[in-house]
Amino acid sequence: MNTIKADVAVIGAGITGCAIARQLSKYRLSTLVIEKEADVGWGTTKVNTGLIHSGYAGEKGSLKLSLCHNGNMLFRKNAYELDIPIKNTGSLLNVFNQSQIKILEENLKQGKAHGLLGLEIISNKDGALKKLEPNISKNVIAGLYAGQACIISPYEAAIALYENAKKNSVRFMLASKVTSLKYEKSQKCFFINIQPTSSEHSIYGCEPGLVIAADYVVNAAGIYADEIAKMVGDLSFEIKAVKGQYYLLDSEAGELVKRPNMRISDPKTKKSKGMVVAPTTGNNIIIGSTYEDTDKNDFSTTKKALDEVKVKLGQMIENIPFNKTITIFAGLRAISNTGDFIIGQCQANKKFINAAGIQSPGLTCAFIISEIISDQLKEAGLKLEKNTKFIPERKRFPKLDKVNFKNNHELFARNSSYGEIICRCEKVSEAEIVNAIENGATTLDGVKFRTRAGMGRCQGGYCTLRVMKLLSKKLGIPIEKITKSGGDSYQAKIEMD
Template identity: 50%
Template sequence: MLNIFHASQIDILENFLEQGKMSGLSGLEIITDRQKIKDLEPNISSDACATLFAKETCIISPYGAAISIYENALKNSVAFYFDNEVRSIKFSNNESGEKLFTIKTKNYSKYQPDYVFQSKLLINAAGVNSSKIANMIGDDSFKIKAYKGQYILFDTDTKDFVKHVNFKLPDSVKSKTKGLLVTPTISDNFFVGPNYEYIKNEDLSTTAEGLEEVKVNASRMFNNIPFSKAITGFAGLRAVSDTGDFIINESPVNKNFINAAGIQSPGLTCAFIIAEMVLDILKNSGTKMIKNREFVPENEIIKNNNSENNKITGNSTDIVEKPGYEIVCRCEKVTEAEVIDAIKNGAATVDGIKFRTRAGMGRCQGGYCLLKVMRIISRELKIPFEKITKCGKDSYIAKYKIK
């Protein structure tokens, strides 16, 4: 529901409706009957005078999608190098006269070396840093600025508060965003946000002012938002280009360098189409492509939750344990089997398990399950307690062993 609160904005809704129809969307309608709007969203402010209702809008778990795509890429032999910052890119001939990129990185991890990579093609999908990366090959055709958005997430207690994805059309026509959201998630709760603020560096912190702005603006769209049921606040960054649009092109200075930059909302929705556009650009510029017959299109997710196969034998006795019936996270009712599965699927940190299973995402924010999750990580991956991290690098939890 794209809601307006000034009758004068109805033209904008009609434009969006036309755009939507042109894009082949069905189930679009503009509702001006306030009672009908209230029927769809009982808690919406009575000031909502019209809404563009897109019946077919769906929601997914954004991090769930990212994890699945990542796991699929792994399965198809994509190598990932985390904690590596690209420091320089050179484009030059190698000994056999072939033109190659040479990419040097700085590795943040103490235990691994810096890398030098060589490649024929380079895709720049570096988000808020993509103009910095483009500059390394002398491409200054666009500039990216980071705009932060802050959010407030609520308890599952409040799952009936909002029923659809709700936007409030910004008051200013010039605004670059679709406005603030009040929307359910796939996990039976809801969130409000984001705001829109320019920041100088890659700063993911929330601020008192930003969260207040979100509260005030959300409260203009919905009545009685239960802020006492907030369970956390967080922030994300948008990569905003000075061209006013997504930049998906071969670099004007090097046709082997493809930009996929300045991707703002709805970036996730567009991700697969952008990938196809990038492939088309490569094809058109003469890159030879051979079908990979070994490509595995689907993830084979290890999922033994609750099945009898998942029996493990207790250490001291021979009693059979069924981890599918052991609750690890009380708020989200995550079982030990789910945590073990997440580890088998590649999770190695507390946050890795949190994003895969929701253990620690509920109202107590890990107060109960953190130790239990750490014990399972330690046991399954055979790493000592003090080496377990929240999210990699030096994010240790039980830093020092008491002698």
């Protein structure tokens, strides 16, 4: 039996697990992250609006509300340090009748009490809102503007944290599913059994029968966090999955909105932050989402739900070009039975720390949660000695200028494979794809999320085979073994030219 030893094992490499891993890399520890998917950020982290909330919304007394505003500020600081794509857009929460103005006023008051700046109610009567957001509908009578809200790229945030944590000596075991774990009192250690989810052991390093022996465990397993907690005897909470469905519009939809515009949620679905039309950092428009109880494997999209999104948001923003839709998709919120984040030592074993029920604004709170988790580990007895070699910064690999190719001369001069365009829609060069693979992409989706190759209008029609050839060459495996997203998602057998 092959055993790997670690001071701390983090289960789950979503934004929460990756932020915790990077936080722990500030100390002299051996930290190991275990993730069942072939890449980081492929759970809920890759399917959300990407809004870093300002922190006015939420139930009084909840952890979600109390952490959100500081979470926002910490996210911004770290986004610059880690070169995470970010746009300071602000946000609008829009209402349709006089009685809803009261809700805006309550949110304004709550926000101010939490120290938010740049928060104001803007009326649509005198055209002020229309000036701010030209496509806002006449149906909207006012909006709560939150100047501190911003948008980021959530999966690029997870990738940035992964790269930086790895640089600071954190180990990641991807395509490795935790199947059971128990605490051995005599050895004062958790034994975690993991199973490979890919047969490409040479790429991911997880062999059948591998065991991780860890002094402390952090549970950041998203919608499965309750099942991981049960393995150590913690039955104190349940997680249910609540689905949100989205449209993504082509960048041709242009400046439909300048910032996330939320439609105030219906009293029936008050738990959701409301449907939204928002720009993305990649210049697309994201439109969604629904709030549907479902099971943990249900990522289906339905016409009925997407039609509801179309109607409701069409009442808020005029002329939404749904004919520019390039993809539709669904994500699952991890909703705990307490309705709040569950962060801290578990009662069954204080060396087992939960970061569970991380629903919205979980993305916003990733960095603040990571700080709380390291404090909790310290309280549970973990020695936190400063890592004097910690490197806080990480830089993105330079991308081609998509609009003005003249600006790319310097890049061509530095690396001639910038001149080889692999993805025409998104103008992605061979240099960028090779860099993505060298930095951890092992699949088509891994390349896509790092470079945008395959994200454009043709959705990979032109570049898929070209990216597969590069993956095969760089990873040293046959092209038939290249997958879309790990596991057995092999691409159809291809006749090579």
